[in-house]
Amino acid sequence: MSQLLAKNGDIVHLADLKHLTVSAASAERPVTVHAVVTYADRDWGLLFVQDESAAAYVDFHNIDIQLKPGDVVDISGVSGAGGYAPQIDRPRIRFVRRGALPVPIEMNLFQRNMADADSSWCHLRGVVHTAREVDGRTILELGVGTSDVSITLPVPIHGEQLLDREVSATGVFGVVFNDRRQAIGHQIFVPSPQFLKVMDSPTAQPDPVTIISLQRYSPSTDERHSVTINGTVVLKSDENTIFIQDSTAGIQVRSAGPLNVADGDRVSVRGFATNGEYAPLLQHSIIISDARGKLPDPYSITAKSALDGHYDSEYVSMRANLTAVRSSPNGTLLVLNDNGTLFEAFGPASDTLNSLLPGSELEIRGICRVQVDRTRYSVGGFNLLFDSGRSVYTRAAIFSTGKAQGTAF
Known part of the structure; x- marks a missing residue:
């Protein structure tokens, strides 16, 4: 243990507290420190203090003292493991004087x-x-x-x-x-x-750009700020996430809250571009529905063309043979085979899909999601997302109860 321990065994510097192991901090070592308050919120039980050696959190629940940043205080308590780093528990706090905040x-x-x-x-x-x-x-x-x-x-x-x-x-x-x-x-x-x-002046909403142009080299573009795109909703994967498509590409869009849009809606999106699995996505987005519409015709592709990466986040149609069905309360997973290439399709739970048997010939309409091989930074696979049983069509379906031809679920 550090030589900075007081003769009575108290920890007197926050650096020594922060270097305790979880087991040592859990042993409730006596702590007596002289520090400056940097943040205090009694209602949320938050108190942060800093001395010349380090900074730490103090459990501020049920403590009847008003503190503000810059207050110099004496704190006596015990060490605690905290949820991430060692902290001060059961503190007794005495205001000493007003002081200065540390250099950030x-x-x-x-x-x-x-x-x-x-x-x-x-x-x-x-x-x-x-x-x-x-x-x-x-x-x-x-x-x-x-x-x-x-x-x-x-x-x-x-x-x-x-x-x-x-x-x-x-x-x-x-x-x-x-x-x-x-x-x-x-x-x-x-x-x-x-x-x-x-640090800057307000700017007007940016003019719409195409999806394919996002995060391409542009010396005049500040990628820290938002972008605006227009497109058609081709799938809503959860209450906060949609995929939209324009004439150039498709993209995943994550909103700041629940979305009231449907497949086929024409929307305007303002969001912040960030890295996705393979291509950019938009996060923290504001989505405005401009008009109701219908889904565009899907691109008819094969597993081979999906592996090219060109159809990432786009609405596609694929034909393949069913290899297996895996069901759970969260949804249905179809394992499919297209001329020797295996891939998966994910969708909502469906008793009808669960009753399909291997060998069924299916057509699935959904969003192509490219998967990246991080060791080579190249396309390593893909899967499909679909949002209802109506997106799965049978060309030659085999059910546990018999055989049907040309069925749409």
């Missing part, structure tokens, strides 16, 4: 050691993708390079006015983690609007 570290999500930065006072810039209010607080989603960062402010700020604006945020860096103590994302707790600054 510059966050670089590509190069920064996330464990080292956990709970630290930091500075970060990004473009606002979404804004919402939760329990009187403002939650902004920022695009920072290829990463997303959640920004939390303890007050409402009309965040919708910041959409697609570049902002500079100063606050406490937090790691989003799962129940296995594994980091799965990033967030920043910003104490007040004064620590959030707009």
Whole structure:
């Protein structure tokens, strides 16, 4: 253990707390630290403090003291394992005086050691993708390079006015983690609007572009900001996700909330391009339905042409022989064979599809999804997504009850 332990055995520097193992932190080691408050939210039980050695979270539930950023405090408590990093539990907090906030570290999500930065006072810039209010607080989603960062402010700020604006945020860096103590994302707790600054001027909604042009080389395009595309909905895969298609290509679109659109609708989409499995997709999108319509005719393709990659996210029709059916409460998986090439088609649960037997000749209409071999960065396979049994047609179906010809489910 570090020489920075006090003679009575208390941990007196946050760096020593943060270097405890899970088992050591769970042993409730005495902690006595002198630190500055960087973020406090009594209702959510959040308190972050920082000394000259490190920063840490303090369990602030049921603590009757008003604190604000810059307060210097003495804290006595015990170590706890926390959900991600060691923290201070059962604290007794004494206000000492007003002080100064630490110099923020510059966050670089590509190069920064996330464990080292956990709970630290930091500075970060990004473009606002979404804004919402939760329990009187403002939650902004920022695009920072290829990463997303959640920004939390303890007050409402009309965040919708910041959409697609570049902002500079100063606050406490937090790691989003799962129940296995594994980091799965990033967030920043910003104490007040004064620590959030707009860095650019508002811009008009961009002119529509074609799907095929997204993320192609263009020295005049700022890819951090939103794009607008127009197209036809060809599949709704869940309440927040659709696939749309224009005359040049297809694309997956993820919205910021539930969607009220149907297959065939003509829509206008404003969203943020990011990397998909094979081709770009749009996330944090706003979708406006312009008119009702009908599905376009699908491209008739083979497994061989699907493996070329040209039909990724497009509405296609494929014929193949059924090899197997696998069902679950979440849906139906068809294993298919087209002249020796095996592929899978996923759709909703269907008793009729489940009753098909191997050898049935089927035509499936749905979205072609290309899968990438990451070792070679080339097309490694594909599958189809369909949204109802009506997308599956039989050319020579074999059922467990007999044989039928030319059936549409």
